[in-house]
Amino acid sequence: MTGAAAAGVPLGMYLGLSGVLFMLGLLGVLIRRNPLLLLLAVELMLNASNVALVGFSRYWNDTSGQIFALIVMVVAAAEVVIGLGLVVSVFRQRAQLDVDQMSEMKG
């Protein structure tokens, strides 16, 4: 790297961070059994994608990536509301929270 290149953080670093965060979230979704912690891990994955989107927005000098990130946030908020509503409503019928035991659709 030249002297001028040391002044900022290149796009590759942002993409690497985004990938690491996404993999953490994916691992959390796969190994966790508690639906609340599963939702937390999904939030981690959504944030990772936002880091990449905003990074590309800066790379191309275009606002569209940030618009995309904001819409991802809205979808995340909606998803959390519905997800938590489902968790609470499942929990009222069963005394245990475990995604492996939610194998019936009957309400």
Added chain:
Amino acid sequence: MGEQIAFGLAAAGAIGCGVLVITLSNAFRAAVALIGTLLSVAVIFLLEAAPFVAFVQIIVYAGAIVTLFLFVLAYLGERVQGSPDRLARYQVFSWIVVIVLAAMGAIVLLSTKLPGIGDAPRPVDDIGSPQAIGDAFLKEHLLAFEVTSLVLLVAAVGAVLLAKRAVLAERGR
């Protein structure tokens, strides 16, 4: 140079808190660790010339969404701890999937021909201010903006229906 130090600190905070989110068995602590990740990612957004997105991240994510999580955790109380994991012996497959995906991502990232991916970022125009965001939303992405309001409406109606059904079920007992 200061930007790189800030990036290093924020990235370390985000990854460290992310590891805590997926390893802590106490759901309450995991939610608080998620706040650390969200604030670190907000710092990353500031470095990426997106101040508006950064503050929306703090207000909506760290403020509203995590508060909602904490409310539900407090409501469900101690009972969220869950049963012992009967499928623990299959966890190795999760690790294989994640490691293979990470290796694929690393190969793509290291071999990409995207020009300037490893260089210092070029100077940007005013792309992150509230004015620029509002312009882009209402001039170029109006449909997405309207769909957003529809998504929020559907989520609100769905949450109300779920709550109503739960209340009715409790009254029947």
